[in-house]
Amino acid sequence: MMTGLLIAGTTSDAGKSVLTAGICRWLHRNGVRVAPFKAQNMSNNSAVVVTADGRGGELGRAQAMQAAACGLAPDLRFNPVLLKPGSDRSSQVVLLGEAVDTVTAGNYRTLRPRLAETAFAALAELRTEYDAVICEGAGSPTEINLRDGDFVNMGLARRFGLPAIVVGDIDRGGVFAAFFGTLALLSPEDQALVSGFVINKFRGDLGLLRPGLDMITAATGRPVHGVLPFHPDVWLDAEDSLAYGRVLGRPGPPHGTAWLRVAVVRLPRISNATDAEALAAEPGVRVSLTIEPAEIADADLVVLPGSKATVDDLAWLRRTGLADAILAHAAAGKPVLGICGGFQMLAARIHDEIESRRGTVPGLGLLPVEITFAAGKTLARPSGSALGVPVSGYEIHHGQVSAGDAEPLLRHDDGRPEGAVSGSVSGTHWHGAFESDAFRRRFLTGAARQAGRQGFTVAPDTRFAAIRERALDVLGDLVAEHLDTGALMRLIEQGPPGAMPVLPPGAP
Numbered sequence: 001m002m003t004g005l006l007i008a009g010t011t012s013d014a015g016k017s018v019l020t021a022g023i024c025r026w027l028h029r030n031g032v033r034v035a036p037f038k039a040q041n042m043s044n045n046s047a048v049v050v051t052a053d054g055r056g057g058e059l060g061r062a063q064a065m066q067a068a069a070c071g072l073a074p075d076l077r078f079n080p081v082l083l084k085p086g087s088d089r090s091s092q093v094v095l096l097g098e099a100v101d102t103v104t105a106g107n108y109r110t111l112r113p114r115l116a117e118t119a120f121a122a123l124a125e126l127r128t129e130y131d132a133v134i135c136e137g138a139g140s141p142t143e144i145n146l147r148d149g150d151f152v153n154m155g156l157a158r159r160f161g162l163p164a165i166v167v168g169d170i171d172r173g174g175v176f177a178a179f180f181g182t183l184a185l186l187s188p189e190d191q192a193l194v195s196g197f198v199i200n201k202f203r204g205d206l207g208l209l210r211p212g213l214d215m216i217t218a219a220t221g222r223p224v225h226g227v228l229p230f231h232p233d234v235w236l237d238a239e240d241s242l243a244y245g246r247v248l249g250r251p252g253p254p255h256g257t258a259w260l261r262v263a264v265v266r267l268p269r270i271s272n273a274t275d276a277e278a279l280a281a282e283p284g285v286r287v288s289l290t291i292e293p294a295e296i297a298d299a300d301l302v303v304l305p306g307s308k309a310t311v312d313d314l315a316w317l318r319r320t321g322l323a324d325a326i327l328a329h330a331a332a333g334k335p336v337l338g339i340c341g342g343f344q345m346l347a348a349r350i351h352d353e354i355e356s357r358r359g360t361v362p363g364l365g366l367l368p369v370e371i372t373f374a375a376g377k378t379l380a381r382p383s384g385s386a387l388g389v390p391v392s393g394y395e396i397h398h399g400q401v402s403a404g405d406a407e408p409l410l411r412h413d414d415g416r417p418e419g420a421v422s423g424s425v426s427g428t429h430w431h432g433a434f435e436s437d438a439f440r441r442r443f444l445t446g447a448a449r450q451a452g453r454q455g456f457t458v459a460p461d462t463r464f465a466a467i468r469e470r471a472l473d474v475l476g477d478l479v480a481e482h483l484d485t486g487a488l489m490r491l492i493e494q495g496p497p498g499a500m501p502v503l504p505p506g507a508p
Contacts, residue, residue, distance in 0.1 A: 002032075003495040004127065005488070006157045006193075008137040010168040010178035015200035017062040018234055018475055019167050020136040025069040025476030026485065027492075033131040036066030039119035039152045040081040040138055042091065044271035044308045048379050048394040049074045049097060056379025057097020058082055058396060061274060065236070066136075069472045077122040081115045086269065086308050086355065096122070099377055109149070116151035120159060127160070132492050135162060142185045144507050154190040163195040163496040165225060165488075171201040176216050183220055184503040191503065193496050198483065199227040221501040226483030234478075236277055236471045247288050248276055254284025256457030260448050262287040263299035265322060265342075267313040271306035272396070275339050278434040279303075281467050282444065283459045296325035300451035301335045301444075304342025306431065310399065311356035314345045314363065323364060330366050335424045335447040343419065343427030344371045344399045354398050366425040369404030382430065384418065386410035387446070389438035393430030424450045435464045 005023070009016040020036055027034040038060060047064035049057050059079035067074045082094035083103065093101040093111065095118055103111055126133050141153035141164065149155070157164050166182055168175040179197050186194065197216065202209065206227060213224045232250045248264075264276045266289040273289070280287035288295065296302055304326070307313040317323040330336045338346040347363040347370055354373040363371070378400070383392035391410055401420070409419030409426045410433070419428030434440040441458045448456040479485065491497075 002132040002493050003491070004133045004135060004160070004162050005492050006135045006137055006153070006162040006164040008141040008153055008164050008166050008182075008194075010140060010166060010175070010182050011172070012139050014169045015167045015198075015228070016136050017066070019165075019198060019200065019228070019479075020134050021062075021066045021069040021472060022475035022479040023134050023488065024066050025472050026479040027132060027134070028070050029476055034070050035072060035075070035126050035130040035133050036063055036070060036078050036136065037123055037126060037133050038063050038079050038136040038138065039123070039156050040083065040115065041079050042083040042085065042138065044084050044269065044306075045274055046082060046084065046094075046272065046396060047074055048381055048396060049076055050381050051076070051097075055097070056381075058094050058099075058379060059097060061272070062136075065472075066134075068468070069475065077126055080119045080122040084271075084308055087312070092308075097379075112149050112151075116149070116155075119151050119156070123156070123160065137164075140182060141166070141190070142182045144185055147187075147507065154186065154193065157193045158189065161495055162193065163491040164193050165196055165198055165491075166194060167198045167200050169200050171203075171230065175199060176212055179216055180219060180503070183222070184505065185507055187507045188502045191506065192498070192500065194222060195491055195496050195500075196223045196225045196487070198225050201230045202227045203230045220503060223484070223487065225487050228478050228482050231474060231478060233471055233474050236274075236468055246290075247286065248280035249287070251280065251286045252283035254456065255459040256284065256455050258284070258448075258453050258455030260285045260301065260444060260451070260453055260456045261299050262301045262303060263295050264289050264303045264305055265296075265317070265326075266291050267305065267307050267341075268316055269307050269309040269313055271308045271341060272339075272431050273305050275305055275431055275434060276303060278440055278464045279444070281464050282440070282462050284456060285444065291320065291322070293321045293325035296322060296329055299329070299334075300453050301337065301447045302326055302329050304336070304338040304345055306339055306396075307341030307345075309355065310341040310344045311350060311352050311358050311361055313341065314350070314361070317345065317364075327364065327366070330423075330425050333424050333450060335426070335450045336366060337447075338367075338427035340397050340429050340431060341399070343367075343429060344397075346425060346427050347371045348404070350399070351402065352399075367404075367420045367422050367427055368406045369401050369420050371399045372402035373398045374400055378429070382412055382418070384410050384412040386433070386439050387442040389436070389442060391430075391433050391436040391439040393428075393432040393436075395429050396431065397429050399429075437463055440464070
């Protein structure tokens, strides 16, 4: 059995998720039975797994992406603890796929032992089933205020004897200081497991960087295992919407004579913003995330995405003037789409005694439905049809349509209605529906017509699943071409090299 590896980072969004996925794809292509693992994730971007007994469960979307890199279906053990922030002070706790509690800074310490033991047990099981497990840390391993009881970063590495690689984003600047400081603030016992560094998102002449690589190796006694170049195709399945730039992806030129401009509202508690990625994969579709009412006015299609705090984010829309801009957009006959929480905001009324506990509040009133929040969460992977073509997706929501007779946007395979359409406004609880290529094409064609973009023509051959698979292959190629894969394999097989220097001051 191989030892495995922990991918830690100097900061959040340093590149841990993509490096983990890249190493997984590289190992998978070399015949290694490999699985991903993240003990605890904090993200509102999640995927749904339906277990053998029919139970639905959630795990971080990044771990679902990493599973695909391994050629595996998602497994709830790949991310045993998922924290879904509902406010600045509280998060829903999802344990092995099931929402079990709400955690705050005050009660997290009490809950943490249970979470840690669940995570440790999950990794122990995976290590008996796979040749290697590539573990992703969270944030930085040098959160010295949180080291006591840590089970995600060096606490996990110590428990299982995992060598750790620290990745840093050179695009942020200060990567060498971040490497040195990350190592120096760890205890000697933790430092003993840090086995090297990887630089991410490098642009330019590697020759100019090489003296710095030699100097950080001399200063720390640890090698830099490689420098990953910035690659424009690495943007799918972001762990957090903040990882996106202002414009999603790399929009290709239009297939017709006109662009279709899509504005996705960047809600404060945006959830599964990855829904917009399938739209951004279409040539001639420019997808931007925005908090500006003026950009809503200029858009052809406005998308209200999912939210972990529907009522609170709806109030934010009203405070910022975005609600008025959306209403004006719809009044002009231009298309508005709501997904999950965004769909709920478009309703006439929302009855919420569960999430916000605000009771009945008025929605935007653009769809003739009412939403009532239920204590139990709907977790499913439905399929059906819409606009005359097959469509599938996944559901993660407490809110349910409790009243209204709107025309449905979709229908389940058994004929049950889903979502609502009223004029140019539509909504659905289904995430991932736009990954169904034929449905996406027909929806965008209709949206362009409603927006008056007569010159827009949808490309006939965009296959989103193939685009995602190519992105995973790009990650595997980057690892194979730019990292010292021999050194990585030795770490995975043999563990930390031992006899590495300790940097002062070292945490106590």
